[in-house]
Amino acid sequence: MLNLKTYLKFLSRNKLYTFVSIVGFSVSLMFVIILGLYVRQQLSVDDFQKNRDRIFLMTHDNKTNFGNPVAPYVKENTPEVESFVRIVSREIALGQKGNDKIKAKALFADSTFFRVFSFKLIEGNPSQVLEAQKSVVITRSFAAKTFGAENPIGKSLFIENSEHTITGIMEDIPVNTIITDADFVVNYNSITLVFGGNWVLDTPSNFGFTMFFMAKPGTYLPSKAPVLLEAFKKDFWFFSRGFSDDLKFMPLKEAYFEAENYGNMELRHNSRTTITVYMAIAILILVIALLNYINLTVAQAGFRGKESAIKKLLGCGKSRLISQLLAESLLITAVTFIAGLLLAFLAEPFFNNVLNTSLDLAYQFTPSVIGICILFVVIISLLAGIIPALIISSFNPLEVVKGTFSRKVKSSYSKGLIIFQYTVAIALLICAIFIQRQSRFLINYDVGYNREGILEINNTGLDTTQLDGFKAKLLGIPGVDLVSFSCGTPLDGGNNNSYDLDGEQFSFQEFYVDSAFFKIYGITIDPTGIPPSNDTWWLNEKGYKAVHVDEATQTFSVWGGEYRAQIAGIFNDFKIRKLDQDYNQLRMRWRRNGETPWQIIVKMSPGSDYYSMARRVEEEYTQYTGGELFEARFVDEGIQRNYESVQKMSSIMSAFTLLTIVIMVMGVFAMSLYLIRQKEKEIALRKINGATEGEVLLLLNKDSLKRVAIAFVIACPAAYYAMTKWFENFSYKIGLSWWVFVLAGLAVLFLTLVSVSYMTWKAARANPVDSLKGE
C-alpha cells in the first residue's frame, strides 16, 4: 500500500506525465477495445448456427447465382442433400390496398429456414412455422412495435397487398450472421408477389437467387459439385452454352467473406482484407501506445530512480523493487483500460456507423470476454512496465551516496522509439490522405451523365394508364423541369441480357427509355440515319464496336443471332452503377407502351430547394397511388452511397491517424520536457560561454529535425508499398502524387517543432545561473 501511495504522489506531482500517459493510453485502448471486439464479432459470425458445418452456399463464377427451380433439382439429384433454403431479402410495402403503406424489411425463405438455421423461435415450432402458404414469422421487436402487448399469432399482415397470417415470433436476427436483418420471415412462395408472377419460381433461366444447402450428417457436399456441374451442363442452357463453367458449395463460415465475390447481394458480407486491416490497426495502435508509455516512463526514470536507489540503500532487494514497479504499471494499465472502456461506450455510435455494424458493447461482456480483458490488462501492464522497471531498479545506490546522482537516462533507444512514432505518423498520414483523395475521386468522377437535381423514384404503384396524368401533376409543381418514365437508370444499371453471337459472349445492360430520359441525364445520340422506332436500338460506343455491326444496314444480331435489329444511333460510354464494376456494352430503346416503367425520374431546376420539392413529389405520389410506398433517391447521393465503404475506410483511417498524431504530439511534448531538463546544465554552460538564445534554440530543435528526416525516409517506401497494394482494388484511381509524401513529412515536422518549441524556447531563455545553482 505504502508503495502505491508513493506512486500516486509521484503521479500527482508530475501532472503532465500522468496526463499524457493516461489520456494517450486510454484513447488508444478505446480503439483497441472497439476494433478487437469488432474483429472478434466478425470472425465469430454464424458460430451460433448448430448446423454450421453442414450448411453450404451454392455459387458459380458468373456472379449471377441461380434460377429458383435449381434448388429442388439439386436436392433430387444429390442424395447427400438433406434440405435447401432459398432466400430473398427485400424492402416491401406493408399495408392493405388503398391505405398508406409502411416500409418493412422482409426475408422470404423456404419453410426449412428454421430447421437449417438456428434462429430462436419464441412462438411456434421450427418445422411447421413456415410450412403454410402466406405464413409469416415476425421478430420480437417488430411484434412489440406493431402489436404492443397483444398476441400477434393468427393476426394478418398485408405484404405487397396480399394477406398473410402470423404463425410465429422469433428473436431479432443478430448482427453476427450472414442472414440480413429483417422484420419478418415470409414463406418463400410469396416472392411471386414481389416479382409479379409464378414464372419466377418455375423459370430456371431467371437468375439471381441465393440458395443454401444442408448436407446430411457425415457427408461432404463440396465433393459432389463436379458431378452436379456435368448435370447442369445437360439441363440448364446457361451452363450448356458456357456462360459458367464452375460450381461450388461454399461452407457457411467462408461464405460471409467470399459470397460477395459471387454476386450474392442478398447476404451480409465482409472482406477478410478489411478485417485484417482493422486487426493490424488495432495492433499498431497498441504498439504505439505502449511505446509511448514506455518512452515517457523511461524518460522520467531518473526522477524515480533516486527513490529506487535510496530504497536499495535501505535494504530493499532488486526483485522486490521490480515487482513494485510492475504493480504500479498494473495499476495504471487497469485505470487506463477502464477509462478506455468508458470511452468505447461513448464512441460506440460512431464506430457502429463507420464499421456498418452494431457492436452492442454491453452485450459483448460475457464472463469469458471479461476474463480475456483481465488477462489483456495483465499482459499489457507487463509489457509496458518491464523495461522501465528494469531501468529504474538498476540505479546504483552508490550514486546517491556520491551525491552525483544524475537524472540522465541513456536515451538512445528512447530516440529510436520517437523515430518509430514519427515513422508511423508520417506513413499513416500519407495513407489517410491518399484514401481520402481516392474516395473523393470516386465520388466526383465524371460518370458521363448529369447527376444534380435528379430524383429517381422506384415505381411501386403506377400502372401504364396512370403515367400521363401523373406526369402532368408533377410538371405542375413549380421547379420541376422534366419527368421521365424508364426501365433502368445509369445508377440502377438497367437489366442484363446475355447471349452469344458467333461463339462470342455478349452481355448487354439495357434501358428502355423516353425522350425526357436523354435530356435529364444529358446523354447525346450520334444518329446513324436509321429513324428510331420501337424496334431500333441505340448502342454505346463500346457496344457498337463489339457487336459486328453490318455497316450497310446498320444492323446487329440479337438474342443468339436469331434476329437482327437496327441501330438508330450511338451514345457515349457513360458509367453505370459503380466505377469498379466495368460494364462495357450498353444499349437503349424506347420503352414500349405496355411496359410498366420501373422508375420515375424527376429533373428539378438548378438552385431550387431539392429536398422540399422531393417532399412535394412524395405527397403527389402517395396520393396518386393511394398510399403506395415512396422510394426515391437523388442521383448524386446515390453515387456517393456507392462508395460508402471507401468513405468509411477513409473515416476510420482519418480517426486513427489523428489519434496517432495526437499521441505523438503529446509524447513528443512530454519527452521534450524531460530531455531538455537533462540538458539544462549544458544549455546554461553554452550561454555563459556566449551562445545566443537563437543558437540554443537551433541546437535543441536540430535533433527533432534529424529524427523526422530519418522517419520520413523510412515511412515513404512503407506507405508507397501499402498504397500500391490498396490501389490494386480499384480500376479507377488517382496517382501516387509525390507532394502527398512531402506534405505528410512537413506536417509531422511542423507538429513536432510546435510541440517541442515551447520547452526549447523556455530552456533557451532561462537564466543560466539558475540551472547551475540547482545541482
Next chain:
Amino acid sequence: MIKINDLRKVFRTEEVETIALNNIAMEVKEGEFVAIMGPSGCGKSTLLNILGLLDNPTSGEYWLDTKEVGHLKEKERTQTRKGKIGFVFQSFNLIEEMTVYENVELPLTYLKVKASERKKRVEEVLRRMNISHRAGHFPNQLSGGQQQRVAIARAVIANPKLILADEPTGNLDSKNGKDVMDLLTELNREGTTIVMVTHSQHDASFAHRIVNLFDGQIVTEVQM
C-alpha cells in the same frame, strides 16, 4: 567491529588508472566514533562506500564483525547491510514522494517488522529527534535541519550497530549543524559505532579518533 587490511581501490577507465585507496589498514572498535578527514579526492568517500557495503574493494580484506565482506555480490551486500548499517548524507536523500513518517518507516518494512511494532518505533524515534509534529509533512516542506533529523531518524530506526555519516552538516547552518552533531554524539554514547567523513575540524572534534587521508593513504591518526 571493523577491520580492514591491505585495502585497495583502483578506478580504471580506458586511458587512466586512478588509485583511490592504496593499501589501507584500519580498525574501528565497537562503540567508537571515528572521523575521517582529508582534502577533496583523497579517497574519503570511497572508503566510506566500501565500509557501507555499497562498493567492493579491488583487493584486500574487510571484516565486519566476524565476517569477511569485502567481496560479496550485490544481493549479499544488501542482505548484510540491512538493519546493520545506517546512512546519513550531506544531501539528506529523503524520498520526495513520501511523508516524514513513511521515510523513517521504510527500513523497517524491509526488515519485515510488523505494522503495530513499526508504528511504535517510528513514533518513538520521531519524538526523540523532536520532529513528531512534522510526521505528515513531505520533505520539501521542511527546513534543512529538520530534513537531516528525519534522515538520522531513518538511519537509526532499525537500531543499526554502525552509522556511516558523509558530511552530515555540510548543507546546514551552524545552529542546525550543532544539533545534528549532538544527536550523533548521543547515539554514540548509547553504543552505536559511528564513522563520519567530514571537512570540518569542528565536527571532527566530536569524534574519539581522527583518521587523516591523503592520496588514498592514511597519513596520521589522532586519538582525541
